[in-house]
Amino acid sequence: MFNSADSANPGEGTAVKDQERSPILTVNGLTKEYPGVTAVSNVTFSVEHGAVHCLVGENGAGKSTLVKMLTGAAEPTSGSMELRGAAYRPSNPGHARRSGLATLFQELHVVNELSVHQNLTLGMERSRFGFLVKSDLDLRVVETLAAIEPSIDPAALVSTLSVAQKQIVEIARAASSGASVIIMDEPTAALSEREVERLFDVIRRLREQDVTVIYISHKLDEIFELGDVVTVLRDGKHIATKPLSEISDRSELIEMMIGRALHQDYSARPSRSDDVVLEASGLSNDVLDNVTFRIMRGEIVGFYGLVGSGKTEIARALFGADAFSGTVEFKGRAVGRSPRHAIRSGIALVPEERRTQGLFTSLTIRHNISAMNLRRLSVGGVVRSADEQAAATQFVQRLRIATDTIEKHAEKLSGGNQQKVVLAKCLFADADLMLLDEPTRGVDVGAKKEIYDIIRGLADKGTSVAVFSSELEEVLGLCGRIFLLFSGSLVAEVANGPNVDVSRILNIVTGGTERVAQ
Template sequence: MIETAGLTKRYPGVTALSDVNLAAHAGEIHALVGANGAGKSTLMNVLSGVTRPTAGALRLDGREVSFETPGAAQAAGVATVFQELSLVPQLSVARNLFLGREEVGRFGLVDVAAMERDAAEILSRHALDIDPAATVASLSVARQQMLEIARALTQDARILILDEPTAVLSLTEQNALFEIMRRLSAEGLLILYVSHRLDEVLAIADRVSVMRDGQLVATRPAAGLEMDELVTLMIGRRGAASGRAAPSARPAPRYEIGYETARGREELSIGRGEILGLAGLVGAGRTTFARALAGVPTHGAKVTVRREGRPLRLGSPRQAMRAGIVYLTEDRKRDGIFADLDIVENAVASSLDRFARFGLRNPGRERASATRILESLKLVAGRLDMAVARLSGGNQQKVVLARALLTEPELLIVDEPTRGVDVGAKAEIHDLLHTLAARGVTILVISSEIDEVLALAHRVVVMADWRFVASAPATGMDEASILLAASGGSRQGEPT
C-alpha cells in the first residue's frame, strides 16, 4: 500500500534519513522501532506530510505521490496520531472529532447537535465510553489519547500512523487499543506502529522494521522474533561492557530520594562523589523525575529528599539551589539561556546574591568570577559582552554549565549534557564532570546516548514507565542490557 524508495532527508550537518526502502501492506500492523535518534520520527513526518524529503520517492498503491502538507497526506488517506496531543482542550469531544470538518446546518451555522449524534456513533463503534458533549480538558490524558485515535479514524483513513500510542494508557486501555487495531487491520487498514516498548511490538505487530542511524537495517516477521535479537538489530551489535572502572566500593549514601507517582513509590540513593547515570527511552519519565528533584513543580510527581539523614525542603528551584541541588536543563534554547543577554549575565544569573553587596549587583565581581570559570571550561568567544545567542551550541552549553557551577552545587543534575555539541566539546564536558565527582560533587546524569551513560557513570539506573526497573554498576551493564530493561524487561540488579 505504501512504499519508499531511496528516501533521504538531510538537515545542515546531519542526515536524518539515508536511502530508506520501506514497504508496508494493506491489512497489516507494521511496527517501526529503533533507539533514540534512529530516524523513526523523521520517517513518520515524511509519510504524514509534515516534512518533505531531500531525495527519494514515496509511492501509494504503486503511484508516486508528494505530500506538500499534512492536509495533502490526510486527503490521500494517511492519518497520523502523534505522541504530543493536538486536541483543543476548551472544545467539546464532538467539536474536536470534527475539527476543520464541522457539520453545517441551516444558514451556514455549525450544527452542534448533529456532530454530537455522529460523535456518539463513532465513539460507540470503537467501544469508547466518552460523552460527546464533555470538554476535552475534563478527560484524562489516556482518554484524550483514545480520542485522538478516534478522530484520525473519522478521516476516511487507509493508513493509520500511531506514535507511542500506549505511553499514557493503563493495561486495560492498552488491551482495548490493541483490539481496535486488530479489528481495523482485519478490515484492510494499514497500521504503522511506532513504539519503544518492544514487548508490545512483538505482541501486536505482524512485521517489524528496524531503523538505526537513519537507515532501515531490517524488516522481519514478528512471529518468532526474540527480543534479544531485536535489540541487537537496533544497536548494531551485541553489547560490550563499558571499559570505565567503577569505584572499588560504593560510597555511603549522601542523598536518599523518594519518588511518588501514579505508578507507585520508588527509592533511590546516591553517594558523595558518585556519578549516577539515569538511562531510559523517550517517555520513561527521567526528565520529570529530575525536574521534581530540582524543585520544579511537577504535576503527578512528588519527590522527598534526605541529605545525610536530614530532610530537605524542595518546594521551588530556589529552595533546591539553596539546598545545593542544581539542575542543568535538557533544552538550553528554551529553558537554559537568556538569548539576548551577554555571556557574563547568563553565567551569573543563578548566583547574583553571591556577588552582591548591600543588595546591589557588583558587575566587577560577577565578571571576574565568570571569567575564571569560563576559562576553565575553555569557552571560545570573541568577547564576554557578546549575546550568548551568537555562540555555537557547545559554547552555549559551557555557559549554562558555568551558571550551574557558580552556585557551588553539592548535587548536580545534568540532563542531556552534550546534546547538540561537537565531539571536542563533548569530551571537555565529560572531563569536567569526572573532575567534579573527584572533588566530591554528587552527579546525576541523564542521557539518551547509552554509550555516554556508560562512559560517565559509576552506577546506572534504568527507568521505564516512570519506574526504576534496573540498577547495577556501569561495569556490569552494556547497551543491550540497558535497552532491554528500558523496553519492557523485568526489574533486575542491585537495590537502587
C-alpha cells in the same frame, strides 16, 4: 471512510486479503542529512495494506526523522516515497493529511474547552457565507466514533475525558477524515494498563476495518502483542523488516536494535569516596513509584530509561520542581522542596529543555551565568558588575563557549554553546551535586565530547553527578553505576564495566523481566 459494518461476502473478504498483501506505503532509499550529520541513510521498506506495522530502534536510530519525512515536516535529502502506488512527497503535514496519512503524537492535539464532536470536526468544518453549516461530515464523525468507542459521548467536553479517551478522539478524527494510514508515536506512554488494553482494542478494530497503523514504541511487549510486522532502525539505517511471527523472542529483536558494542569508551573510574551525598527513599507521585537510591560523593551515576520511564521526574523531584511523597536527604539533611532550597543546599539542575527551562534566552551570556548565584556577586543587594564580567569570562574560557563577547544574547548561540552556558550557570552556583537531564540532546559530536570532558572533570574534583539520559551509549560511556527505569519504577542497578550485559539492560528498560542478578 471508517466502515463499521463487517463484510459478509466471501469474495470481498478474499479481495481484502489480496489487498492487504500489497504495500500501501513504500519508501525507497530515503535519506535525510543535516549539517554535519546524516540522520537517516538510504532507508527502504514497505508497509502492507491493513497491517499494524511497528517501528523500533534505540533513541537516535532515526525513527523521528523518518516520521517527519513521512508527514511532510521534513524534506528528504534524497530518495522517494509512494502512497497507494502513486508518487508521494508531502510538502507539509496538512498535505500529508489530505493525502490520507495522519499522525498521533505523544503530545495530544485536542482542545479541552470544546466538545468531543467539535474536536472531531476541527479544521474540517463546512461553512456558508462565513457561518458553520451541518453536513454529512457531522454524521460521519459521530458514526466513526461510535464504531471505535461507543462509550464516549460526542456532546461531552474533552476536558472531562481520560488521556486514553482523548487519544481515541484523535484516532476517530483521523479515521473519519479518510486517513488510510495512521502513525502512532508512543501512544501508551501516559496510559494505565487498563487504558492500554482499551487502546489496543481500538487499534485491532482499525485493522479489521482496513486502516493501516504504523506503531512506534519502546515497549517491546506491545510490539509482540499488537504488531504484524516490525521494521528495525539503527544509526539511521534500515536493519530489517520482518513479520513478528518470524522473530523468536525479545532477545532477537534487541540484538537487531543493538548490533554493536556500546561500552567500548568507558574506562573504570574508582569511587572517590564511600560517603553518601544524597539518599532518596520512596519517591512517589503521579509518575514515580517508590523510587529509592543513593549517590556517593564524587561519582557519576546514570539513570537510564526510555519514554515514560520517569527519568525527568526523578531529576525534577530531587530539585524540588515537582511535588512527591517520600524523603530526600542531601549531605545528611532533609532538602527543602523547592528549587530555591535545592540551590542553597548545593544541588543544581541542567534541565531537559534548555531553551524554555534552562536559559534566559533574551539575556546575555554574562547575565545567564550569574543568575543562580547573584548573592556571591552582590553587596547590599547590588551586583558588582566587574565581578560578574570576570566570572562570565572565566566560564566562557573554561568551557570553550564559542562567542566573541559575553554580551551576546543566549538565543543567538548554537545548541551546543547554549548547553554550555546552562552548565556554566550551574557550575557557578557551586553545586556539590549536578543533575544533568539529557545533557547532550541536540548538540553536535564535538560539543558532546567537550561536555563529557566537563562532567568527568567535575567528578575528579569531588562533585557528584547524576546523568539522566535516554541514550544508552551516553550512560555506558560516562557512568560507574546505572539505575534502570521502566514505567516510573527503578527496576535494577547495574555496575558498569567492560563486561556489562547490554542486552540485559535493554531487556529491562523495555519491560522485560530480570534474567541475571547483578
